[in-house]
Amino acid sequence: MGRGTQAVIDLAALRHNMELVRRQAPHSKVLGVVKADAYGHGLLPVATALADSSDALGVATFEEGLALKKTGVQRPILLMEGVFSLEQLKEASAQGLNLVVHQPWQLAMLLEADLPRPVGVWLKVDTGMHRLGIADNGCALFWQQLNNSPNVADLVLMSHLACADEPDHTLNQRQGELFRQLKSSVGAQQASLANSAATLDRVDFHHEWVRPGLMLYGASPFADRSAESLGLKPAMHLQSRIISRSTVLPGESVGYGATWTAAARTEVAVVAIGYGDGYPRHIGKSTQILIKGQRCPVVGRVSMDMITVDVSAMPEVGPNTPVTLWGPGLPVEEVAQWANTINYELLCQVTGRVQRVYQGSGAD
Ligand SMILES: Cc1ncc(COP(=O)(O)O)c(C=O)c1O
Numbered sequence: 001m002g003r004g005t006q007a008v009i010d011l012a013a014l015r016h017n018m019e020l021v022r023r024q025a026p027h028s029k030v031l032g033v034v035k036a037d038a039y040g041h042g043l044l045p046v047a048t049a050l051a052d053s054s055d056a057l058g059v060a061t062f063e064e065g066l067a068l069k070k071t072g073v074q075r076p077i078l079l080m081e082g083v084f085s086l087e088q089l090k091e092a093s094a095q096g097l098n099l100v101v102h103q104p105w106q107l108a109m110l111l112e113a114d115l116p117r118p119v120g121v122w123l124k125v126d127t128g129m130h131r132l133g134i135a136d137n138g139c140a141l142f143w144q145q146l147n148n149s150p151n152v153a154d155l156v157l158m159s160h161l162a163c164a165d166e167p168d169h170t171l172n173q174r175q176g177e178l179f180r181q182l183k184s185s186v187g188a189q190q191a192s193l194a195n196s197a198a199t200l201d202r203v204d205f206h207h208e209w210v211r212p213g214l215m216l217y218g219a220s221p222f223a224d225r226s227a228e229s230l231g232l233k234p235a236m237h238l239q240s241r242i243i244s245r246s247t248v249l250p251g252e253s254v255g256y257g258a259t260w261t262a263a264a265r266t267e268v269a270v271v272a273i274g275y276g277d278g279y280p281r282h283i284g285k286s287t288q289i290l291i292k293g294q295r296c297p298v299v300g301r302v303s304m305d306m307i308t309v310d311v312s313a314m315p316e317v318g319p320n321t322p323v324t325l326w327g328p329g330l331p332v333e334e335v336a337q338w339a340n341t342i343n344y345e346l347l348c349q350v351t352g353r354v355q356r357v358y359q360g361s362g363a364d
């Protein structure tokens with residue numbers, strides 16, 4: 001028997017969440033965002049599961065794009081940060097990868113290159129986030145040059161929202177309005193602004209393409225709304241096992257730094273997961289895990305390979321009892337709050353030594 005530390009990925013949940021995207025944005029095409037190893041869920045199995053139900057897939061790196069091509073994914077693939085060299089540009093063109101253009105040097109390189117075939121381009125304009133994107137006053141010129149270039153097959157205007165997870169933030173309205181003006185002034189037939197939060201909350205931001213990531217994985221982009229209340233199903237169930245159980249006497253401490261001391265006789269179980277697996281080290285005192293449907297407090301520090309848990313209320317559990325770190329019954333959003341971070345980070349940081357096990361392919 002192995003260590004039992006695994007992330008069970010429910011492909012049927014992914015498909016359910018994609019159907020929810022379709023219902024939310026029935027008039028838009030869907031670019032499923034599968035960057036960062038599909039938010040930790042595994043790029044190739046996720047892309048394969050979503051290939052039929054998405055209109056395109058988005059990745060961050062050239063290597064991720066090539067990996068999808070090599071697997072034979074037929075859907076258009078967008079490199080969301082574009083290419084970083086002429087060599088990559090030529091290879092992207094040869095492989096049929098689509099690119100974001102967000103910098104003047106990327107535009108110049110594209111216009112001047114001798115390419116095997118034209119590429120699909122998403123021109124990214126900065127509407128107020130001030131991260132990636134060309135300045136709004138350069139948009140018309142960029143658009144015109146791309147539109148006239150024999151190297152460009154298909155052109156989409158895009159921008160990214162800084163505060164979509166805070167629906168009342170004034171920047172949303174400003175960005176949405178500027179984007180609408182730019183779209184109309186360049187005469188773009190295809191445009192894209194919405195991430196998960198805007199797909200769920202802002203029909204007026206849907207345009208021709210929505211770009212959901214997080215919601216596909218069944219997690220909520222909003223701090224004050226649970227995934228369940230949005231109709232989403234968690235795609236990742238992070239599991240492990242108890243590997244030992246012992247009694248700690250009053251006054252004795254547990255773990256590195258002796259940060260937790262038993263006030264009374266306490267039954268402590270050791271669970272085979274730690275920060276070496278991506279379980280967050282910086283968790284608050286009220287952090288819990290789930291054993292047989294019951295919540296148990298984590299006590300003491302998170303180690304590299306283990307955590308320690310108070311199981312005094314559960315006399316029947318011991319070595320080999322399965323444990324849920326997050327997933328059904330314990331939303332990743334709650335763990336993120338205890339760890340003072342966001343669900344995105346927890347999902348992405350599950351490390352390579354945690355085995356991904358796929359369920360719900362339709363074949364099983
Ligand atoms: C440009 C762009 N579009 C869409 C997304 C998907 O965002 P979310 O996961 O919030 O849906 C991301 C994610 O960071 C992004 O960078």
